[in-house]
Amino acid sequence: MINVFEVQETNKMIEESNLDVRTITMGISLLDCCDNDVDVVCDKIYRKITEKAANLVKVGEQIELDYGIPIVNKRISVTPIALVGGSCCKTPEDYVKIAKTLDRAAHTVGINFLGGYSALVSKGMTPADKLLIESIPQALAETELVCSSVNVGSTKTGIDMDAVKMLGETVKKTAELTKDNDSLGCAKLVIFCNAPDDNPFMAGAFHGVTEGDVVINVGVSGPGVVKRAIEEVKGQDFGVLCDTIKKTAFKVTRVGQLVAQEASRRLNVPFGIIDLSLAPTPAVGDSVAEILQEMGLERVGAPGTTAALALLNDQVKKGGIMASSYVGGLSGAFIPVSEDQGMIDSVLEGALTMEKLEAMTCVCSVGLDMIAIPGDTKATTISGMIADEMAIGMINQKTTAVRLIPVHGMKVGDTAEFGGLLGYAPIMKVNEFDCSDFINRGGRIPAPIHSFKN
Known part of the structure; x- marks a missing residue:
């Protein structure tokens, strides 16, 4: 059983050695937001995120005050958006519309970053996956808090080299579209092998399909x-x-x-x-x-x-x-x-x-x-x-x-x-x-x- 004494033991660490909790990340499944209409999907996504994470920042700040433990970031990860938008997104611009919805929701609840503008393509790409990857440069250039990741390989499946080639081009385009800010968009894009479903750290966090509806990591x-x-x-x-x-x-x-x-x-x-x-x-x-x-x-x-x-x-x-x-x-x-x-x-x-x-x-x-x-x-x-x-x-x-x-x-x-x-x-x-x-x-x-x- 964890008690306050154990926290008090760390006071010196906090004061002298920069100890902190780097992030509380709320994972939210968006699978129930799927629909054939991209506007309906955006509306469902916004409502679910703002409802589930309404108190995330407030609770984090209260824990900081109660225990004296710095909590640097409060974040959200969501289901890989290539899956959520698979039925409704027919163009890269449709996915960008979802990215902007995610950014608006993140600003509404007051978090630092939102991860999950993602695709899982270690064995091959669906048309939806390709559209999302094509949309990444624009999505990262036109949002502030959204982070993107693509898993292109795993020990069980190998490496999708078509996706690797595409992502080299994606990184270059992202750098170009955010050139006025030292190509900062690329800092919000991670390419993975063996990506975990429960990673709370940005920019690579997403809420894996093996996870429950909502979880705290x-x-x-x-x-x-x-x-x-x-x-x-x-x-x-x-x-x-x-x-x-x-x-x-x-x-x-x-x-x-x-x-x-x-x-x-x-x-x-x-x-x-x-x-x-x-x-x-x-x-x-x-x-x-x-x-x-x-x-x-x-x-x-x-x-x-x-x-x-x-x-x-x-x-x-x-x-x-x-x-x-x-x-x-x-x-x-x-x-x-x-x-x-x-x-x-x-x-x-x-x-x-x-x-x-x-x-x-x-x-x-x-x-x-x-x-x-x-x-x-x-x-x-x-x-x-x-x-x-x-x-x-x-x-x-x-x-x-x-x-x-x-x-x-x-x-x-x-x-x-x-x-x-x-x-x-x-x-x-x-x-x-x-x-x-x-x-x-x-x-x-x-x-x-x-x-x-x-």
Whole structure:
């Protein structure tokens, strides 16, 4: 049983180490909003979201006051919109109409972001899926709070390379349509392999079809807390280091469990999962990179970085699973470039390259996340980078993702400003050798042999 004493134990973490609950995310099924008329669908979507989430922000703020725990974001995830609009959307513009409805509903209830403008196409695309993907650039350019994701691969099905090719072009078009804001639209688009149904983190959150009608998922965070704990065991062996991380992750997760249970009770909505991910921010002392450096690396990217990240990810999960029976989502350590000051510094000093980042994604929770690249990067090159990351997820039976931002008009050495939690990012060098013939083959990369477990 969680009690207030456990929360009080974390007061020092909150005050000195930037501990927070990164998000309370309400998942809402929109399957009952389907209809043959897009206007009817929009009306149903708006009414359901504004009714179910009417008190989400107020309850989150009240929990913050009652327990003194910062809750940074209040968010909503919805059923993948390609499914919801399949019967009524005949053009990309029809899907954009739904996106604008989602944005209006998000503004009405006062949340930070809404995720689920999504399609699941790991084995092939329906006409509805293609229309939604075609609509993404316009939808993200003409909305403020809507986030999009597309799952193009899985360990069980392989990788849909037709979708990968299409999404390389989609990323480029999104960058162009949002060029006046440093191509910010691309920061709201994630391409996945093995996407989880219950991820509370943006921009990749959606409410999977395996979920109930409404659910509360909570994402905890605490890079600063973990770093502070590691400082206290400086120079000690890996056994001590692992135990320290596990114990710290346990405490952080218990705080998230309390918030999740309180939000569930006050909103009268079932509790889903706790996501254990360490999610950094641009704030000083809230960096995953600094955790790795505290372990003994001069800079992230130095030899040993991948091993240190693997250790961190595993111990966070081990400690968190002891603290909650319902762990899900992504759970581990995010390594976005723009959102982590330590990662930014490592790129600027030449310690961290795109190739090292790709190696690190083999053991982290997500993938190539919030990475700014030159605006003239070819669509097929972006597709190739997506394909590489999807292959890592498929072969390793883990979630991987790509959130690349080809910033219009910028080149290596420039800096893109995104603002808020998204921070800023140096433009990173991309391998310019051509992969067009590979991407243009089309079809599907088959699932690996170890996927056959029936």
